Amino acid sequence: MTTPTINIPLLRKAVEWVEEQAALPREGSAWNQESWMSKPVEESDGGYCNTAMCIAGAISHWAGWKPVWVDTQVENRYYADSAIKDGVEKAIEVIAADELGLEYGEKDYLFRASNDAASIRSVAERIAGEAL
Numbered sequence: 001m002t003t004p005t006i007n008i009p010l011l012r013k014a015v016e017w018v019e020e021q022a023a024l025p026r027e028g029s030a031w032n033q034e035s036w037m038s039k040p041v042e043e044s045d046g047g048y049c050n051t052a053m054c055i056a057g058a059i060s061h062w063a064g065w066k067p068v069w070v071d072t073q074v075e076n077r078y079y080a081d082s083a084i085k086d087g088v089e090k091a092i093e094v095i096a097a098d099e100l101g102l103e104y105g106e107k108d109y110l111f112r113a114s115n116d117a118a119s120i121r122s123v124a125e126r127i128a129g130e131a132l
Helices: 008-022 055-062 092-100 104-110 117-128
Strands: 037-040 070-074 077-080 082-085 088-091
Touching (some): 008 117, 055 092, 082 092, 092 104
């Protein structure tokens, strides 16, 4: 079994996106590390307005995967923990790990819900083996 190659440009883009979003007021930010993807129920038209996502959700979105929304009746939001592309459905964390070339232990640290922007940068740089 070969070790995956880390997609450094995508990892850098994701870290920079998190930092940009973290600098915004919470209500204006698209980053929410506590949810793969979520959006208000009233926005069920398929658009992405007011959609919030963690770093893994953003990566899957950039790769063209469409979230599989589930109405959980929590805080009047739809949530997605999987996405679909070309008729294949996968967990968002698996999609993002594959896109980044992460081993599954690495994804657990990078995608942890309790990570703040500084933690994400620190973990990403350890994974990359270089400053991003």
